[in-house]
Amino acid sequence: MPVLNESTHPAEAQRQQRRQQQQWLAGLAQGALSRQRLAAFAICASGALLIGQAAAIAWLIQSIVVEHRPLAQTAAVFGLLALVLLFRSLLGGLAQSAAGDVADAARLALREKVYRRLMERGPLWLRRQRTGELSELLLSHGDAIEGYYAGFQPVRTEVMVVPLLIVLAVGWVDWVVAVILVCTAPLVPFFMMLVGWGAEAAGRAQLGELARMSGHFADRIKGLGLLRLYGRGDAELGGIAAAAEGVRERTMKVLRIAFLSSTVLEFFASISVAMVALYLGLSYLGLMSLHATVPTLGTGMFCLLLAPEFYAPLRRLAAHYHDRANALAAAAEVERLLQDDLPVAPVPSEPALPPEPVQLHAPLLTLQNLTLRPQGARHDVMSGFSLSIDQGQHLALVGPSGCGKSTLLEALAGWLPPREGRILRRGQMRVGYAGQRPYLFHGSIADNLRLADPTASDARLEAAAEAAQVMRFARELPLGLDTVIGERGFGLSGGEARRIGLARLLLRDPDLLLLDEPTAFLDPETEAALLQALAIHARGRTVVMATHSAAAMRWADAVVRLHPDRAVPEQVQA
Structure with a gap:
C-alpha cells in the first residue's frame, strides 16, 4: 500500500488511509x-x-x-x-x-x-x-x-x-x-x-x-x-x-x-x-x-x-x-x-545486480568494496571487502565466529543486499545455497530432496544422496530414503540434516555452490568421503565454502581468511 506523507493532518491521513485500503480491497477482485x-x-x-x-x-x-x-x-x-x-x-x-x-x-x-x-x-x-x-x-x-x-x-x-x-x-x-x-x-x-x-x-x-x-x-x-x-x-x-x-x-x-x-x-x-x-x-x-x-x-x-x-x-x-x-x-x-520498512531481498535465483557485459577471461564473481551488515544487527561485520572468484575455483572462507562468513554467503546468494559496494557476475548462473540449518519439511527424505527437482528420477536422487553421504545413514533407516522425518528434521542429528540439505543442493545442479559449514559434526571418515564426492560432483563448478575444518581448507584451491578487525581479507593458496 502507498505510504502517507508525514506532514498530512491526522484526520486527513486517516481518511486517505481508509481510501487506500478500500482501493486495495477493490483491486483484489479485479x-x-x-x-x-x-x-x-x-x-x-x-x-x-x-x-x-x-x-x-x-x-x-x-x-x-x-x-x-x-x-x-x-x-x-x-x-x-x-x-x-x-x-x-x-x-x-x-x-x-x-x-x-x-x-x-x-x-x-x-x-x-x-x-x-x-x-x-x-x-x-x-x-x-x-x-x-x-x-x-x-x-x-x-x-x-x-x-x-x-x-x-x-x-x-x-x-x-x-x-x-x-x-x-x-x-x-x-x-x-x-x-x-x-x-x-x-x-x-x-x-x-x-x-x-x-x-x-x-x-x-x-x-x-x-x-x-x-x-x-x-x-x-x-x-x-x-x-x-x-x-x-x-x-x-x-x-x-x-x-x-x-x-x-x-x-x-x-x-x-x-x-x-x-x-x-x-x-x-x-x-x-x-x-x-x-x-x-x-x-x-x-x-x-x-x-x-x-x-x-x-x-x-x-x-x-x-x-x-x-x-x-x-x-x-x-x-x-x-x-x-x-x-x-x-x-x-x-x-x-508486511510494512515497507525493510529492504526487499531479490529472488535467490536471480542475480543481485544486473550482470556486467561478458568479458574474456573475466572473473566469474567480482566483489567491489562490499559493506555487509546482518539483518537486524546494529554493526557492520565487513566493510571495504573486495575479492575476485574465478570460474571453477573452490574457495574456503575461514575465520573466527562473527567475522562475516555466513553473511558473505547470504550476500552472494542474493538474500542480503550490500549496504555499500556491489557484486558483479559474469553472465547468468544458477546459484545454490546450503546453510547451517536447512529447513526440512514433514515427509520422507526423498520428498525433501525432490524440492530441488520434482521430476528427478530415483537414480538421480540416490546419486545426489550418495554424493552428500546421506546414504550412509539412510541405508540403516527402515525405509531408506522413503523414511518419514518430522518438521525441521526432527529425528535426525544436525549433521544428518545438513547432509540432506547438501544433497538437495546437488540435485539442483547449480553453477555456483555456496556451502556454510557442510562438514560440521561429521567424523573424519565421513568428512573425507563427503569432500571427495563433492570434488567429483563440483568439477568445473565454482564452490565457496565457509568452514573451520582443516580438511576442507586442504580440499579448497584457495583460502580466504577473514579477520573481524581487518577490512581487507587475507588470501592464501591452499
Whole structure:
C-alpha cells in the first residue's frame, strides 16, 4: 500500500488511509469483475421485481376483500405472482453464487499477494518472524474479507438502486408515504457510520489478537519437547490461556458492537414503518386528510408492503457494514505485518545486480568494496571487502565466529543486499545455497530432496544422496530414503540434516555452490568421503565454502581468511 506523507493532518491521513485500503480491497477482485457485475444486476433485478410482487398482492387484496371479485377472475394475477416469486428466488440464488465467486477470487488474490510478498522478503526476514502470525495472513485475514465481497458489496449496490425504485413507486400512488420514507431514511446510514468507526477499531484489535495467539500457540507447539524437558509445560498453559482470553474479550467486544448497532437500526426502521402505518390508519379513520380522497385499501397495502422493504437494504447494509469493518481491519493488519520498512531481498535465483557485459577471461564473481551488515544487527561485520572468484575455483572462507562468513554467503546468494559496494557476475548462473540449518519439511527424505527437482528420477536422487553421504545413514533407516522425518528434521542429528540439505543442493545442479559449514559434526571418515564426492560432483563448478575444518581448507584451491578487525581479507593458496 502507498505510504502517507508525514506532514498530512491526522484526520486527513486517516481518511486517505481508509481510501487506500478500500482501493486495495477493490483491486483484489479485479479478476472477477464480470461476476461482480452479475451479482449487482441480479440483486437489483430482484429488488425491482419486489415492486411488482407488492403490486400483485395489493391488487389481489383490493379485488378479493373490497371488490369481492371471484377467485377465477384473479387466477392470472396469482400466476403472475407465482412467476415473480420464482424469478426472485432464482435471481437471489444467482446473486449469492456470483458474489461467492467474487469472494473466492478476492481471497485467493489476497493469499497470492501475501505469499508473493513473503517470498520477496526472503529467508533472512522470515527467520525473524513468527510463522504462526504470518500464517494468519493467509487464513483468518483471508476469511475476514469474504463477507466484504459476498455481503457488503452486493448490498451496497442494492442500497443505491432498490430504495430509489421503491420511493418512486410509492410516490406515484401516495406522495405522503414517499416523503415519510425519504425523511426517515438518513437515520439508518447516520447511525451505521457512527457504529462503523467503533466496529472497525474493534475488528482490527480482534484480528491482531488472533494473529498473536496463533503465533504464540504455533511457537509453543514447535518447542513442546524443549518445554517438557525443562518442566515448563504447565507454566506455558497459563500463557496460552491468557492469549485465548484476550481473543475472547476482543471477540465479545466486536459482538457487543454488532448486536447494539443492529438493535438501534432495527428500532429506527420499525419507528419509520410505524409512522407509515399510523398515517394510513388515521387516513382510513378520517382523522387525517392530506388527499382529496381517502387512499384505497389496495393503495395502503401496497405502501405498507413496500415500507419495510425500503429499509430492508439499509438494514442489510448495516449488518454487512461490520464485514466492511473487518475487511478494512484485515487490510490494516496485512499492511502492519508486511510494512515497507525493510529492504526487499531479490529472488535467490536471480542475480543481485544486473550482470556486467561478458568479458574474456573475466572473473566469474567480482566483489567491489562490499559493506555487509546482518539483518537486524546494529554493526557492520565487513566493510571495504573486495575479492575476485574465478570460474571453477573452490574457495574456503575461514575465520573466527562473527567475522562475516555466513553473511558473505547470504550476500552472494542474493538474500542480503550490500549496504555499500556491489557484486558483479559474469553472465547468468544458477546459484545454490546450503546453510547451517536447512529447513526440512514433514515427509520422507526423498520428498525433501525432490524440492530441488520434482521430476528427478530415483537414480538421480540416490546419486545426489550418495554424493552428500546421506546414504550412509539412510541405508540403516527402515525405509531408506522413503523414511518419514518430522518438521525441521526432527529425528535426525544436525549433521544428518545438513547432509540432506547438501544433497538437495546437488540435485539442483547449480553453477555456483555456496556451502556454510557442510562438514560440521561429521567424523573424519565421513568428512573425507563427503569432500571427495563433492570434488567429483563440483568439477568445473565454482564452490565457496565457509568452514573451520582443516580438511576442507586442504580440499579448497584457495583460502580466504577473514579477520573481524581487518577490512581487507587475507588470501592464501591452499
